[in-house]
Amino acid sequence: MKYLLLIQQGDTPDTPEAWGRVAEEYQAINETPGVTPGTWMEPPETATTVRVEDGKTLTTDGPFVAVKEALGGYLFFEADDLDAAIELASRIPAARMGGAVEVRPLKEQ
Secondary structure, eight states: OEEEEEEEEEOOOOOOHHHHHHHHHHHHHHTTTTEOOOOOOOOOGEEEEEEEEEEEEEEEBBBBOSSSSSSEEEEEEEEESSSHHHOOOOHSSOOOOTTEEEEEEOOOO
16 A cells, blocks of 8 residues: 655754754655655745635635644655554654654555
């Protein structure tokens, strides 16, 4: 089964040493068999939200609502079962730093 892990960023490290540890953890996750790394995203305030109402395209700068957890990145993981995907998600630093990781199965085609 293939899974998409959506990384909701929480708090960010506050020292260069903490950033280094987090980077090492993400590198180890990216090297895990079955993982296809995604990429980091720019901060939520750089986003543009697009909606269509009555056929008219509307844009809003930044995220539509202010939230602590904002999408910070993603990765794909091919695993035998949901338990393996949950175990990998628990290793993602954001999960323990005030964020969360949404594990979502991908539809088989």
